[in-house]
Amino acid sequence: MKLLFAGSRSCTVLMDERGDYYAAGPYAYRINGGEEKTDHVSVLSLFDLEPDSDYSLSACVHGRNEELSFRTQSELCTLDVKEFGAAGDGKKDDTSSIQAAILACPEKGRVLIPEGNYSVGPLFLKSGVHIEIAKGARLCLTGDRERFPLLPGRIQAQNETKEYLIGTWEGERRTCYAAAITGIGVKNVVISGEGTVDGCAQEADWWQNAKDKVRPSRPRLLYLRSCKNVTVQGVTFQNSPSWNLHPCFSEDLRFLSVRVKAPADSPNTDGFDPESCRGVKMYGTEFSVGDDCIAIKSGKMYMGEAYRTPCEDIEIAWCRMLDGHGGVTVGSEMSGGVKNVRVHHCLMQGNDRGLRIKTRRGRGRWGVIDDIVFSDVKMENVKAPLTVNAMYFCDVDGKGPFVQSREPQKVDDGTPTIGRVTYERVRAENCTWCAAYILGLPENPAEELRLKDCLFTMDPDAAPKPPVMAMYIESCARRGVIARFVKRVILDNVAIEGIDGPRVEAADVNEVKDF
Numbered sequence: 001m002k003l004l005f006a007g008s009r010s011c012t013v014l015m016d017e018r019g020d021y022y023a024a025g026p027y028a029y030r031i032n033g034g035e036e037k038t039d040h041v042s043v044l045s046l047f048d049l050e051p052d053s054d055y056s057l058s059a060c061v062h063g064r065n066e067e068l069s070f071r072t073q074s075e076l077c078t079l080d081v082k083e084f085g086a087a088g089d090g091k092k093d094d095t096s097s098i099q100a101a102i103l104a105c106p107e108k109g110r111v112l113i114p115e116g117n118y119s120v121g122p123l124f125l126k127s128g129v130h131i132e133i134a135k136g137a138r139l140c141l142t143g144d145r146e147r148f149p150l151l152p153g154r155i156q157a158q159n160e161t162k163e164y165l166i167g168t169w170e171g172e173r174r175t176c177y178a179a180a181i182t183g184i185g186v187k188n189v190v191i192s193g194e195g196t197v198d199g200c201a202q203e204a205d206w207w208q209n210a211k212d213k214v215r216p217s218r219p220r221l222l223y224l225r226s227c228k229n230v231t232v233q234g235v236t237f238q239n240s241p242s243w244n245l246h247p248c249f250s251e252d253l254r255f256l257s258v259r260v261k262a263p264a265d266s267p268n269t270d271g272f273d274p275e276s277c278r279g280v281k282m283y284g285t286e287f288s289v290g291d292d293c294i295a296i297k298s299g300k301m302y303m304g305e306a307y308r309t310p311c312e313d314i315e316i317a318w319c320r321m322l323d324g325h326g327g328v329t330v331g332s333e334m335s336g337g338v339k340n341v342r343v344h345h346c347l348m349q350g351n352d353r354g355l356r357i358k359t360r361r362g363r364g365r366w367g368v369i370d371d372i373v374f375s376d377v378k379m380e381n382v383k384a385p386l387t388v389n390a391m392y393f394c395d396v397d398g399k400g401p402f403v404q405s406r407e408p409q410k411v412d413d414g415t416p417t418i419g420r421v422t423y424e425r426v427r428a429e430n431c432t433w434c435a436a437y438i439l440g441l442p443e444n445p446a447e448e449l450r451l452k453d454c455l456f457t458m459d460p461d462a463a464p465k466p467p468v469m470a471m472y473i474e475s476c477a478r479r480g481v482i483a484r485f486v487k488r489v490i491l492d493n494v495a496i497e498g499i500d501g502p503r504v505e506a507a508d509v510n511e512v513k514d515f
Helices: 095-104 301-307
Strands: 002-006 011-014 022-031 037-041 043-046 054-061 064-071 078-080 089-093 109-113 116-120 129-133 137-141 155-157 162-164 181-184 187-192 196-198 222-225 228-233 236-238 245-248 251-256 259-261 278-283 286-289 294-296 311-317 320-323 326-330 338-349 353-358 368-380 384-389 420-424 427-431 434-439 446-458 479-497 504-514
Touching (some): 011 054, 326 368, 434 446
Parallel strands (some): 089 116, 137 196, 196 236, 251 278, 294 326, 320 338, 353 384, 446 479
Antiparallel strands (some): 022 037
16 A cells, blocks of 8 residues: 555545556455445545544555555644535525635635535635535536636736736637636645536536637636646546646646546546646546546647647556547647656546547647656557547648648648657457557658557457548558558567457558567
8 A cells, every 4th residue: 555645634545556447356444443444446535534643544455454554734724615605505606705715714724615515606726725625515617607707818927028828728828717616826735525516517508619719718627827736636527618627837736536527428528638737646537528538738839839848747547537539648739748658557448549649730849749658558448549640630720731741741840749659568458440540740750659568359340430530541440550650660569359451550660560
């Protein structure tokens, strides 16, 4: 066992580092020798602890008895939002009451949102404050746009020579509605509990005419801009108007035992989109959404050139991805670069694509994807387990000749780069389209794709479909590794079962090793 986090009233423990989202088997545990309980997740979060107290967690995992001792953090005081006038009846507008409690809370204090349904507009975080959304508590986001502050897309600063960036949308400066929970420049914040933040998008018109950008862009459920040392633990986020969790230009973030849910047909409801962030850990989270479960980003062309801030030092582990276009995606807004990403011990079930990289011409010279390692990932019924697409047909010109031409273009300030991507111990059962589809750029081929100790099995009844979102892609079913415009493709102890055709289909690839 390993302690991942201890707050004032909760903790998160890694119970089985060898499991995926689920431990290898159920286990029993006790806190301070009390009542025996059982669970089966690899990452376990416990609540209702007392501040500034010693605890001992004992458990039997894999037939071994283990014990872990830890101490909870101190807590100065608790402010109950109902004492500030919140009703929690689902009718009264409780925004100002909850916001007052947050603003009144001292550093190392707790704002308690107890059981109830709270109708709210956007709430803003404060440094040093712990917000607990208790079991049975539900923050219900209003659909009334008049109750939403706007986050401006660009504010001039320093005699108009620089800017202060607040509002963003899909990698660009754009005025947007504030998120249900918004943090701007805050630090040392904890959001914990077994309650729910509900965007209630199905009850409003956020998902209708979703591509309409005339109005301010749709809100998210959690938006962190320039924040540091933030922990989100245990909370369920559901039915977001757009992206669910969106940290941007932030660092030292932990997301533990979170749940993110949205209907499979809901537009742009990405689960988790860290953008130009550093030092992010996502452990033990379950996703079921209408777009990518996780998408690692760093802005479009202007953002990459102006800020040159990659998304880096990212770890995603012991998570479960259901539905969603991609399990874990890098891009396509990655103009600041993405590097040092580690995704391991995850379970993906029913996604269109499992481990997905997407970019396009025009993302820029700072858009370098490198040192990406996916390991110990289990997939079930994922249509295309591994995809790399450097001709992703996003944006208004995405299907035009500039993006889609298979002829070499000039390498310039708009040319992105795909470096080293490694897949180790990936087990994908019942695949549909192919084991892997890799499409680089003819003028700047992907550097190296390495598969080691992997197994892919195909669905015998698979129906063909293009495995990546680019023009001129043939429909595929039960194919092996398809690669074009890559310098090196290496298969080391890779088994591909039930395919129609060769293991590797390579064109415009400098070197293929299959051993």
